[in-house]
Amino acid sequence: MPSTMKDIAKRTGLGLATISKYLNGGSVRAKNKKLIDEAVKELHFVPNEFARSLKTSQSRTIGVVIPDFRNAFSTSVIATMEDYLRKKDYAVIVCDCRFDPQREKEAVSFLIHKRVDGLINMPTDPTGAHLSLALENNTPVVLLDRMIRSLSGQVSAVVIDNVAAAEEATLHMLDAGHTDIGLILGNQGIYTTENRFWGYQNAYQQRGLTPREELIQYSDYTMEGGYAAVKKLLSLKKPPTAMLVTNFDMTLGTMIALNEANIHVPEDLSLITFDKLDLFGSVYSYLTLVKQPQEVIGECVAKQMLNLLTEENIPHQVTMLSSEFKEGSSVRKIK
């Protein structure tokens, strides 16, 4: 069984308070410093987090609730976040709610009962109802990727400027002469979906055009969903000459569907995608794309959480990051 501060006290002849103070960064006589350090080493002393937590009411643990573990964007952001928080000695408990609002609410409840210090959430339920327990409980919440407007002022959020991102991409294709641009979106009602849709609409409007309704495909941000949406677009009587695919997983599905249909980019079809990930650096390097800064997002979320946790009176804020438009050669100029 592990040793306690009492053991250290006995061994060094010092009082508990002195030891506790030193271990928490207080100053003690050099002589005692040495004494304690030695004892800690010899006894393999490790402070008992349970006792510390009981006393301070802090778990040094952050809860994270995401829609799905099997999504490249989420895991990429989480990887950075976890890294950052662990360096600050915070543990991260991740719960996956499988896109189910009911499960999402349960996950929040579970985490609050586990007494996490803060909650990071990529929300599935766009109403934010699942967060009420956290809010009542004064547990700080930072939303990830998706803002919930009705919770403005009560939670922080880190998002990208989705309207601008989709608008720029769409304009780029319109200006290359494409007027039939297929749009593959995520689930309807979701923050990013709506904003990317508006960006697309804005672009058309700016050029005095209107997109045909059938070009707009709502899907579900999965590889398989992307695959199906592309199939649908290709089967239209008048299929699009260009496509905007709004996340990475759906992009993979897209590439497979195009491959199967023997359609070449950009000769047969122009393409702009979202979210190319670093783990895929050398492949599809010709794609024109909207690059979301996952690493920056992850770090930004982690930092905001730490601020809320450690500083006094930090106001809640929505941080809007820009995505980067990276031109490749997957858009062909026509006419």
Added chain:
Amino acid sequence: MPSTMKDIAKRTGLGLATISKYLNGGSVRAKNKKLIDEAVKELHFVPNEFARSLKTSQSRTIGVVIPDFRNAFSTSVIATMEDYLRKKDYAVIVCDCRFDPQREKEAVSFLIHKRVDGLINMPTDPTGAHLSLALENNTPVVLLDRMIRSLSGQVSAVVIDNVAAAEEATLHMLDAGHTDIGLILGNQGIYTTENRFWGYQNAYQQRGLTPREELIQYSDYTMEGGYAAVKKLLSLKKPPTAMLVTNFDMTLGTMIALNEANIHVPEDLSLITFDKLDLFGSVYSYLTLVKQPQEVIGECVAKQMLNLLTEENIPHQVTMLSSEFKEGSSVRKIK
């Protein structure tokens, strides 16, 4: 601030012990049962996990250390595991060590200091040195996907029969007339890599053949790595007529490489892959593949951990699950 058992005691006039006992499943008089239930509801009482943990020395938290968050196999297994454990009221802290043994060791240390009740690990360091702290500490360890032989008897493990899986797949291609079968493996030295390699060798041996050395490509289980390995195989003076790709991420890379090279399956090349995932059901449905039961693995790991945690004297064991060989139409009979 949340209410405590003391508040309940005051409100009901009962003693702390009675309340504690009832809340932990003990029996009390029906009258008092009601009284307590009411008070719990009205006061929104939730037991303080910190105090409970301090008293019981259990965190009801399991630590998980994996090589990488961005890997379809790991996240798929974790999703199932997390689900199962959360149902049993265990939280899961996942740490990603980025394939780095040093980081892996730090992660283990972090989790032990957080006093997790058990450790689940898909090991990066094949020597198992990173686990010494957990073992000294008597924290039960369940290995995932990869056994560490030197730790036999000290840890449990859930793996699949990789030799059989690779052997069956290779025999299938040999018997279809292919003698030049490219093999795309993970990192050298890794349990699954070695076993899959042996399975491939066994198959050749059984047919009285020997594979050319250049056909065996060690890669890294990433999409990009798979892409590069395929490119290499295709550039051989005498390229293979068939390939065995030993995980899902590398399979994606493979499909992209083949697509770029305009190589069709199975007309130009026969192919067997590992790990098709459910999230990808309708795509590549023609692939002949080795299906690893991620869900079963995840549940099996979780169950073994719970057994170790709650039963007396459970011996450590290695559970070897079978993979399923699913014949599609991606292998062409030749000669």
Added chain:
DNA sequence: TTGAAAGCGCTAACAC
């Protein structure tokens, strides 16, 4: 079945 009381290991207020 119930309640009083001890104590898990730490932190922090207070007095020295």
Added chain:
DNA sequence: GTGTTAGCGCTTTCAA
């Protein structure tokens, strides 16, 4: 700078 001490909120003897 240091030591004494009183809890944090629970579980668990033990006696009633």
